[in-house]
Structure formats: structure tokens, C-alpha cells
Amino acid sequence: MSKIRIFGSPQSRAFRALWAAREMGVDYELVSDYKTPDFAKVNPNAKIPALQDGDLTLFESMAINLYLAQKFGKGLWPGSAADQGRVYQWSFWVMTEVEKPALTILMDAFGMKADPEGAAAGRTALEKPFGILDKHLTGRDYVLGKDFTIADLNLAAVIGWAKAGKVDLSPWPNLSAWLDRCLSRPHATAARKG
Template sequence: MIKIYGSPLSSAGRCYWMMEELGLPYEQVPLNMREKQHKSEEYLKINPNGKVPAIVDGEYVLWESMAITNYLAKKHNSPMAAQNAEEEGQILQWSFWSLVDLQKPAVDWLIQAMFVPAEHRNPNIIADAQNVLPRYLQVLEKGLTGKNYLVGNRFTVADINVASVIGILHALQFDLSNYPNITKWSQTCHSRPAGQKVQAMRSSTH
């Protein structure tokens, strides 16, 4: 059974989503972040970065959420995995893009809005995120033109990885009305039974 370290509220959420899509049994290993358990000597042997998520699959250890989703889909021969080199290139393209470009401003804003006390918030960080996000969202909106999914006209690793980042914007109540392609695609992805189950897990974790 796979052991997963990290709350569904963290970047581990996309890993839970993938495991639910695949119907895999897993064991959630809780880490108390306030008590710095993710920086403990024991956990650093699993992920030397002291971050979540990480998984232990038998003797195999892997960290970085988007590497985990890709690995699981491939290992279990899922249609969500790439079927050829071209699809793999596109899946990695969208996954890396969402992590490097889209997720950073979204997380910066989320931290300020939900974790920093109002009197200590930095309005410049929020403003910067609000200013840059539309440019990135236009890239995704255009990429979804005439398509139901990002790669291969089927639900793939790319959709889980990117939709999980869009989920941060939903949490921030970001207005996506100017992005009809993203809105339709996101609703399709998040309405999947596995996506709904992870959302319920996230809600119960609050």
C-alpha cells in the first residue's frame, strides 16, 4: 500500500486525486506542520527538502507532486498517462507551466489571504498576483480552444495537474467568467467522482 505524506489541502491534493482516479489503496501519514514534523530527521530521510508531498510505494520513494501523479499513471498503465512521446511532451509542458508560472502567484495570494493576519498582509503581493494571473490564464484559455481536455482529447495527468492549480483560484473566489473554456473544462474535471472525493477530504480537513 502506498504511504502518502501531506494533507489533501496541500500540493499533495493532486496526488490523492490521482490515486482516487486509479482506485489505489493508500495510507495517509499525517504530519503536524505547526510542530515542524516535516522538518524532522525521520521525514527528511524521505524528502530531504522537508516539504510535502512524498510517497513511499513499497521500497520506492518519490517526492514532488507532479512527478508523483505522472509516475502513478504510468506504473498502472492508465489511459491518463501519455500514449506516445508527443503526448508526454504536452503533458509535461502543461504540468511544468502550471507549476512554475500559474501556481506561484496563486499560492502567494492564497498565503496572504488565508494564512497571514489581516494587519500583517502585504497588499503588493496580492496586487502582483492579480495583475499577472490573467496573462497566464489567457494561455490556458487559448490552449483549451476547441478541446475538452488538454492532451489527446481525454482526461490525462495534465488535466489533474493543471486543474488542481485552478482549484486554488476557486478557493480564492477568483472571477473566471472571462475564461469560458477554462470554466467549462474545470467544471468537467472537478466534477469527476475522484475530484469530488478529494474536495470532500479537503473540506473535512479545515
């Protein structure tokens, strides 16, 4: 069986897929020199991450992670349909409610795309979703309860951008502690290197 290939760099959204693959012990090849004409066959959007698993090619980071978790997830993919629904819920929620403002803040903070006004608006926009997640995490170590799952990974990989962009998380202590628990996992640290 050929190795799974993950296209991208750890400094991009490919980090999510690399972190997920490492958590699940998936043997993968990181394809960093993806900017080739052939890459259009893998992802016609010419974006990363993309994944190849045998005959299957996938794009969209959340789709890739949900696929990996369902196929290889061990403890990361919950057993019940209800918990699987919660995984979808939080994965789609973070992409629609959090990703854009968090990215604006990150790019401004690191000088990749200076936009102080956009970043300030992003900080305001994050208050509502961060309040919702903080409340949800009251009395829970992880979003589904006691155990770290792909829902936490998908959430933390996006919310980590806000932390890296120096958003003050002190108004949301449950979220802040949970984020530190997730991002300090050894596989997250390793995935930052590829």
C-alpha cells in the same frame, strides 16, 4: 506488495497526489502525522507531499503524479510520446507560470499570509497564462483533446487555487468551464477528505 504511502494532508499540495491516486484506483495509505525525525529520510526537504512505493521514495508533487500516472495511469497516461511530451509541458508550465501567483492569492484570501499587494500583482500575473490556456482549450474538452488525463489533473489542482482565491475567471470561459469539469470529478471531491 505493500501499500503506497502518501505523506501529507489533503489541505496541502498532497491533494494533487491523493486525487491522482484515487483516479487511478491506487490503494494508498495517507500518512498525516509526517512531522517526525524519520520523515527526513523520505523527504530531506521536510515538505509534503512525499511518496513511498516499496523501495522508491519521491518528493515533488508533479514528479509523484507523473510517476503514478506512468505506473498505474490507465487512461490518465497517454500512449504516444508526443502526448506524453504535452503532459510534461503543461505540468511544468503550471508550476513555473501559475503556482506562485495562485498561492499568493490563495493565502491572502484565506488570511494565511495577508498580502493584498502581492495578491493584486498575482491577479495581473495570471492574465497571460490563463489567456494561453483558455485559447488552447478552444474546441477541446481537455488539454490533450477528448479525454481527461494527468495533464488536466496537474493543471486543475494548481489553477483551483486561483478559483478558491476568488479570481474572476469570466474573461476565460473555456478555462473556467474546463476547471469546473475537472474539479467536480468525484475523485477530486473524495481526495479533499484524504
